Every structure is written in C-alpha cells, then in structure tokens.
Amino acid sequence: MFKVSNSSKPKVYQGVLEELRAYIKDNHLLPGDKLPSERELADKLQAGRSSIREALRALELLGLIETRRGEGTFLRTYQSLQSVELLSSFILLADRTKDELLQVKAMIEKEAVKLACPKLDETALLELDASVSKEITREEKHMIFFSYLFKKANNQLLLKIWMMLEEFSSSLPVAYYGKTFYNQLMELLSKKDCYAIEALFEQQDHQLYD
Amino acid sequence: MFKVSNSSKPKVYQGVLEELRAYIKDNHLLPGDKLPSERELADKLQAGRSSIREALRALELLGLIETRRGEGTFLRTYQSLQSVELLSSFILLADRTKDELLQVKAMIEKEAVKLACPKLDETALLELDASVSKEITREEKHMIFFSYLFKKANNQLLLKIWMMLEEFSSSLPVAYYGKTFYNQLMELLSKKDCYAIEALFEQQDHQLYD
DNA sequence: AGTTGCAGGTGGTCAGACCACTAGAGCGTA
DNA sequence: TACGCTCTAGTGGTCTGACCACCTGCAACT
Numbered sequence: 134m135f136k137v138s139n140s141s142k143p144k145v146y147q148g149v150l151e152e153l154r155a156y157i158k159d160n161h162l163l164p165g166d167k168l169p170s171e172r173e174l175a176d177k178l179q180a181g182r183s184s185i186r187e188a189l190r191a192l193e194l195l196g197l198i199e200t201r202r203g204e205g206t207f208l209r210t211y212q213s214l215q216s217v218e219l220l221s222s223f224i225l226l227a228d229r230t231k232d233e234l235l236q237v238k239a240m241i242e243k244e245a246v247k248l249a250c251p252k253l254d255e256t257a258l259l260e261l262d263a264s265v266s267k268e269i270t271r272e273e274k275h276m277i278f279f280s281y282l283f284k285k286a287n288n289q290l291l292l293k294i295w296m297m298l299e300e301f302s303s304s305l306p307v308a309y310y311g312k313t314f315y316n317q318l319m320e321l322l323s324k325k326d327c328y329a330i331e332a333l334f335e336q337q338d339h340q341l342y343d
Numbered sequence: 344m345f346k347v348s349n350s351s352k353p354k355v356y357q358g359v360l361e362e363l364r365a366y367i368k369d370n371h372l373l374p375g376d377k378l379p380s381e382r383e384l385a386d387k388l389q390a391g392r393s394s395i396r397e398a399l400r401a402l403e404l405l406g407l408i409e410t411r412r413g414e415g416t417f418l419r420t421y422q423s424l425q426s427v428e429l430l431s432s433f434i435l436l437a438d439r440t441k442d443e444l445l446q447v448k449a450m451i452e453k454e455a456v457k458l459a460c461p462k463l464d465e466t467a468l469l470e471l472d473a474s475v476s477k478e479i480t481r482e483e484k485h486m487i488f489f490s491y492l493f494k495k496a497n498n499q500l501l502l503k504i505w506m507m508l509e510e511f512s513s514s515l516p517v518a519y520y521g522k523t524f525y526n527q528l529m530e531l532l533s534k535k536d537c538y539a540i541e542a543l544f545e546q547q548d549h550q551l552y553d
Numbered sequence: 554a555g556t557t558g559c560a561g562g563t564g565g566t567c568a569g570a571c572c573a574c575t576a577g578a579g580c581g582t583a
Numbered sequence: 584t585a586c587g588c589t590c591t592a593g594t595g596g597t598c599t600g601a602c603c604a605c606c607t608g609c610a611a612c613t
Contacts, residue, residue, distance in 0.1 A: 142604090145566070146400055170594060181567040183393050186596090190356055190397040191404040202595045203575035233500040240454050240501075290443040291450075294504065331541065352573090355597070380563060391598040396565090412564050413606035 145180050149188035152178050157208070168198065168206040231302075238298040241291060242279055243334040246318065247327055248286035257285065258323055265315050275309045310337055355390050359398035362388050367418065378408065378416040441512075448508045451501060452489055453544040456528065457537055458496035467495065468533055475529070481519045488525060520547055 153168070162168070171189070175182040189206060192198045200206045253261070264277045276299075283292045314337060321329045363378070372378070381399070385392040399416060402408045409419045463471070474487050486509075493502045524547060531539045 142565090172594080175567095181565095183396070183568090184566065186393070187397055187400040189595095191401045194401040195404070200595060201575085202573070203593080205575095205594060233498045236458075236498060237500050237504070244450050244454075288443045288446060290440070290447050294447070328538070352596090382563080385598095393599090394597065399564095410564065411606085412604070413562080415563060 145184040146187040146191070149174070149178060149180060149185055150191070153188065153192075162208055164208045166208050168208065170205060234298060234302050238295070238302060239334065239337065241295050241298065243331070245279065245283050245286045245288075245291060245295065246322070246330055246334075248288060248291075249282040250322055250325055250327060250330065252285045252287070253322055258319070261322075262319060265319070271309045274315065278315060355394040356397040356401070359384070359388060359390060359395055360402070363398065363402075372418050374418050376418050378418060380415060444508060444512050448505070448512060449544065449547065451505050451508065453541070455489065455493050455496045455498075455501060455505065456532070456540055456544075458498060458501075459492040460532055460535055460537060460540065462495050462497070463532055463535075468529070471532075472529055475525050484525065485519045 153174075156162075156169075168174075169177065171182050171185050174180075174185045178185070189198065189200065193200060197209055198206055199209050261278070261281055264281060265274055267274075267277075269277075279295070283295060286292075314333070317333060318330070321333060363384075366372075366379075378384075379387065381392050381395050384390075384395045388395070399408065399410065403410060407419060408416055410416045471488070471491055474491060475484055477484075477487075479487075489505070493505060496502075524543070527543055528540070531543060
C-alpha cells in the first residue's frame with residue numbers, strides 16, 4: 134500500500150497563526166500594539182491555551198512579536214534578526230568542511246572592511262590603531278579589530294552571520310591572519326584603496342591555514 | 344527604583360532549543376535522523392512537555408524539523424520556512440533590515456560568482472547560457488542562474504546562507520538585476536575577468552532598488 | 554505463510570492548576 | 584491636594600495529567 138497523503142490534518146497552531154494574521158489585518162494593528170491575551174485568544178478561537186502558546190512562541194522566535202510577563206503580547210516594533218542566529222546555528226550543525234567555513238568567514242570579513250572603509254575618518258583610524266597595538270593574543274586582536282570594523286560597516290545582519298561563523302570556527306585550530314596583515318590593512322584603509330584591500334585578502338586566502 | 348534588567352529570566356523553551364542544538368551536535372545527527380520523543384526530552388531536560396513542544400513547534404515553523412504523528416520528530420534538511428507568505432504578511436521588514444538583507448545577498452552572490460569563475464569551462468558556460476536564454480520570469484532566471492553558479496562554486500555553506508537570505512527576501516518587492524546584467528556577466532565569466540566582475544556588481548548595488 | 558488484531562509508543566490537544574510579575578485602582582497619610 | 588502605600592485583577596510562564604488519533608511491530612489466529 135501507499136500513503137494517500139502525508140499532509141494529514143492541519144494542526145491547530147497553524148490555524149491560530151492564520152487567525153492571528155487576520156486579526157492583525159482587520160484591526161489594523163501596528164508594531165507596538167497589544168494582542169489579545171492568551172486566555173482570550175484561546176476562548177475566541179476555540180483552542181487550548183497551549184496551542185495558542187505554540188503559535189505565539191513560533192512568532193516570538195521569528196521576532197514578530199514580543200511578550201512581556203504581566204503585561205501582554207505585543208507586535209514587535211521592527212523585525213529583529215533573532216531568527217537568523219538560530220537558523221544559522223542549525224545550518225552550521227551539518228557536517229561542514231573547515232575549508233568552507235574559513236572561506237566564507239574570510240569573505241565576510243573582507244566585505245565588512247570594504248563597507249567600513251569609506252566611513253573611517255582620521256579619528257576612527259587612530260582608535261582602531263590603538264586597539265590593535267595592545268599587548269594581547271592574536272585571537273583577541275582579531276576580535277577587537279573586526280568588531281570595530283563591523284560596527285562601522287553598519288550592517289547588523291552581516292555582523293550576526295560573522296559572529297556565528299566566528300563561534301563555530303573558534304573550536305577549530307585556526308591560524309589567524311599573519312602578523313603583518315593588520316598593519317598592512319591599516320595602511321590601505323587610510324589610503325582608502327579598496328582594490329588593494331581586495332588583493333590583500335586574496336593573498337591571505339592562500340596562507341590562512343598554515 | 345529602576346529596573347535592574349529587562350531581560351529577566353531566560354525562558355525554558357529557549358533553554359530547550361540550546362539543549363537540542365547540543366544534542367544534535369554531540370550525537371552527530373544528520374537530516375532524517377530521529378530526535379528523542381517529547382516525553383523523553385521532557386524527562387531528560389527536566390522540563391514540562393508543553394515547554395518542549397513550544398521549542399519544537401518553533402523549529403518546525405522554521406522548517407528545521409518535521410514531526411510525524413505516531414512516529415516521532417525528525418531532523419530535516421533546511422529547505423524553506425514553513426508558510427513564508429503567511430509570516431511575511433504579518434509585518435513588512437523594516438527598511439533598514441531590508442537594505443541590509445539585500446546588501447548581504449548581493450555580496451554573497453558576487454563572491455559565489457568569483458568562486459565559480461575559474462571552474463567554468465566551455466561546456467559549463469554553454470549550459471549556463473542556455474538556461475538563462477529561456478523565456479521565463481526574471482525571478483526564475485535569477486534562481487536558475489545563481490543556483491548553477493553556486494553549484495560550481497562548490498561551497499555548501501555559502502549556498503545555504505544564500506538560500507536562507509533568498510527565502511527571507513522573497514516576500515519583498517525586490518527588483519532583480521537589470522536585464523543586461525546577466526549577459527554582461529556571462530561575457531566577463533568567459534573572459535575570467537574577476538576585477539571586472541567586482542566592478543559590475545558595484546554598479547548594480549546602486550540601481551538594485553529601482 | 555499470510556492475515557488479523559491488539560498493545561505500546563508517539564505526536565496533538567485540552568483543561569486546570571500554580572507561580573511570578575505588572576499595572577492600576579483604592580486607600581491612607583502628610 | 585498630593586504623595587505613597589497596599590491590594591487585587593489580569594497577564595505570561597510552566598507543569599501535570601488526561602484524552603485522542605495514529606503508527607509500528609509482534610503475537611495469535613487462520
């Protein structure tokens with residue numbers, strides 16, 4: 134025999150999601166507005182409170198709503214990137230080669246540098262230089278250096294992805310960029326020479342895994 | 344008095360998510376493998392079954408797991424968000440987030456092209472050209488074109504991240520690259536001119552949101 | 554051997570019970 | 584009146600126990 138269908142019955146929590154969408158639309162709710170309480174929803178939608186909660190938790194994880202204990206559930210002001218972290222972490226769980234991870238990480242770092250480049254003024258360069266000159270481990274230097282650049286690059290999504298990759302690669306015996314790399318990069322940044330930056334990273338790619 | 348912190352206690356279901364991630368990692372579970380039953384998890388993790396379920400439903404909505412009644416819960420290859428159209432209609436992404444998303448996506452596409460470039464022989468270019476010449480929508484063309492390139496780029500991780508971003512942005516009213524873009528790119532690919540490719544993408548960035 | 558039917562495990566759902574927390578009404582005092 | 588306190592109703596957070604529907608595998612039966 135063969136299965137007639139694997140879709141079977143729709144689940145209650147999915148119906149709740151539909152209803153919620155309709156409710157938000159019909160009542161013209163905007164970010165920040167309050168949703169009905171869980172008990173009220175359970176009553177209105179003829180569902181158990183736990184089913185309501187399953188739907189709400191899913192929405193919360195996606196960053197669409199925010200719950201405040203003792204107050205209620207609210208539409209979120211803006212779409213946070215909360216779910217990206219979770220997704221990334223699970224995607225990265227699958228067996229990945231070290232090469233792929235490092236390749237992507239280096240790629241993102243390069244692009245961040247290029248994004249930050251036009252936004253670095255004299256002051257910023259000095260700050261950056263100061264932070265790298267400290268007597269710290271290569272790992273710390275790497276973190277501080279790029280964290281600063283990512284801040285300037287002003288792209289939260291890129292930062293999140295980078296941090297995830299950083300976390301996953303931290304368990305690997307990874308060689309960071311060479312000692313002279315940061316100094317060379319500083320120089321190119323002050324010249325705002327994007328093409329040379331591109332080239333500098335190209336070189337690094339080949340000696341990254343020493 | 345002032346609030347010490349608004350983060351308050353972490354919720355149980357979030358802890359469950361963490362534990363699940365660790366479990367999957369430690370046991371080297373692959374897509375298709377079975378997770379422990381809800382009752383077993385509740386017992387192991389010292390949590391109520393409802394909390395376990397809240398975590399699982401969230402993962403299900405994200406498309407990371409699949410549940411089969413009477414059988415169990417299974418890890419799944421990340422394919423797509425469940426009911427994206429539903430979720431996207433809840434809230435439109437904030438402009439800022441949208442910009443970031445498109446920026447990162449374009450960046451990844453560019454890098455994929457550059458990775459694929461040296462691996463494209465005569466035959467591959469012909470295949471690629473044929474697939475783009477078809478009479479299809481711009482959206483389909485975009486997907487087919489880059490899917491092929493990502494395959495050649497041979498970096499699964501990059502591909503996954505790209506698909507994730509594609510998924511998120513699919514609900515946005517996004518203009519794809521201009522009509523001539525793909526043809527120009529084809530030409531540069533046959534010349535293997537990486538720097539020109541870089542430049543081509545630079546141009547696109549500015550007219551992406553027409 | 555082939556079929557049937559039952560038992561145990563699994564997800565799906567609900568109701569009810571607490572707890573911790575918040576906001577606001579109401580009261581009292583200065 | 585104005586301030587500050589307490590108490591209460593309402594909210595999310597969590598757990599438990601109870602069913603149901605469904606699937607699988609095994610055992611008994613034909």
